[in-house]
Amino acid sequence: MAQKPLSHIGIIGAGAWGTALAAVAARAGRKVTLWAYEPEVADSINRQHLNELYLPGIPLDTSIRATTDLSAVSANDALLLVCPAQALRSVTGSMARHVKPGTPVAICAKGIEQATGKLMTEVVAETLPEAVPAVLSGPSFAADVANGLPTAVTLACADDALGEALVEAIGIPAFRPYLASDLIGAELGGSVKNVLAIACGIVEGRKLGASAAAALTARGFAELTRLGVALGARAETLGGLSGLGDLILTCGSRQSRNMSLGAALGEGRDLAEIIAERVTVAEGVATAPAVVALARRHNVEMPICEAVAAIVTGEASVDDAIGGLLARPFKREA
Numbered sequence: 001m002a003q004k005p006l007s008h009i010g011i012i013g014a015g016a017w018g019t020a021l022a023a024v025a026a027r028a029g030r031k032v033t034l035w036a037y038e039p040e041v042a043d044s045i046n047r048q049h050l051n052e053l054y055l056p057g058i059p060l061d062t063s064i065r066a067t068t069d070l071s072a073v074s075a076n077d078a079l080l081l082v083c084p085a086q087a088l089r090s091v092t093g094s095m096a097r098h099v100k101p102g103t104p105v106a107i108c109a110k111g112i113e114q115a116t117g118k119l120m121t122e123v124v125a126e127t128l129p130e131a132v133p134a135v136l137s138g139p140s141f142a143a144d145v146a147n148g149l150p151t152a153v154t155l156a157c158a159d160d161a162l163g164e165a166l167v168e169a170i171g172i173p174a175f176r177p178y179l180a181s182d183l184i185g186a187e188l189g190g191s192v193k194n195v196l197a198i199a200c201g202i203v204e205g206r207k208l209g210a211s212a213a214a215a216l217t218a219r220g221f222a223e224l225t226r227l228g229v230a231l232g233a234r235a236e237t238l239g240g241l242s243g244l245g246d247l248i249l250t251c252g253s254r255q256s257r258n259m260s261l262g263a264a265l266g267e268g269r270d271l272a273e274i275i276a277e278r279v280t281v282a283e284g285v286a287t288a289p290a291v292v293a294l295a296r297r298h299n300v301e302m303p304i305c306e307a308v309a310a311i312v313t314g315e316a317s318v319d320d321a322i323g324g325l326l327a328r329p330f331k332r333e334a
């Protein structure tokens with residue numbers, strides 16, 4: 001039977017990225033319902049067509065309807081999960097009874113659950129077992145996408161027909177989803193690059209130079225690839241938009257929350273203070289220790305991620321972590 005078009009898209013999470021994806025789906029001609037955690041965010045979207053808290057100054061299509069009622073998901077043909085990784089289990093658990101069996105559910109959060117070390121696909125398999133999972137990930141700053149600047153991303157789905165229907169539902173010339181079937185590879189790239197972006201930020205904040213930043217990004221990519229392959233991901237996914245593509249973006253720009261948080265750490269600022277000043281999430285902070293635990297379970301060496309985890313958990317100072325990386329024995333590159 002031919003896959004019917006996905007005309008009504010439910011977006012779970014009205015932070016910067018959920019709001020940008022709502023803008024994309026509306027531009028693609030879809031009916032969009034956006035679930036917000038905060039009533040004032042839903043109110044601002046419905047009344048002023050703005051999300052002043054998370055995506056300030058960007059006018060939204062007036063057709064986007066916001067709600068705080070999770071039962072609204074039952075009216076959607078497909079769902080995009082865009083809440084922070086550490087909140088995904090509680091949100092999907094609360095909405096589970098409203099999700100129709102067979103609904104495609106695209107994970108857009110980039111992180112690993114700290115309490116369990118589980119990937120978002122595992123969390124969704126446990127909380128929404130009758131949904132069809134997909135992963136949407138790649139180089140995409142919310143403000144760029146909401147402003148209509150072009151990018152391309154990976155959309156991974158094990159069901160080809162549903163994957164194609166999702167691409168049709170949200171793809172527009174300025175937002176080009178490339179279809180893939182490797183969900184683990186697609187989600188792992190986005191999760192690990194956030195940790196590596198903190199490391200690159202530290203290099204920037206400590207003024208260690210552009211050569212150090214490039215070397216760190218390349219060695220970080222080697223770490224990401226080792227872990228991905230150990231978890232069954234395909235190397236070409238890790239070298240694609242959702243892996244290398246997003247790593248280059250996030251490691252290279254202070255527009256990234258993870259990179260700028262690292263830069264502030266590198267400048268000598270205190271982590272708790274940096275976080276307290278922000279309303280937005282920097283996923284790499286919670287994901288760093290989770291990546292390290294996952295890597296140890298699979299006997300994968302990830303010294304840069306270990307260094308970031310040691311810094312964010314307060315086990316090492318920035319200088320000690322940098323010194324530890326530079327003192328590692330020389331070895332073969334591959």
Ligand SMILES: NC(=O)c1ccc[n+]([C@@H]2O[C@H](COP(=O)([O-])OP(=O)(O)OC[C@H]3O[C@@H](n4cnc5c(N)ncnc54)[C@H](O)[C@@H]3O)[C@@H](O)[C@H]2O)c1
Pocket residue numbers: 013014015016017018019036037038054082083084085087091108109110111140141142143279280281282283
């Ligand atoms: N912002 C981007 O450019 C971008 C791009 C791609 C992917 N992502 C990913 O999307 C996810 C969401 O990020 P964002 O940038 O939209 O968020 P954000 O930082 O703009 O906002 C934080 C979000 O967390 C929500 N929240 C806070 N506590 C919550 C709770 N207990 N339960 C449910 N929701 C809660 C808030 O309502 C808000 O939606 C992250 O995993 C991020 O890595 C972000």
Ligand SMILES: O=P(O)(O)OC[C@H](O)CO
Pocket residue numbers: 110138139140141142194197246249250255256257258259281282283
């Ligand atoms: O601002 P960041 O560091 O959360 O990065 C946003 C996106 O993941 C970039 O693709």
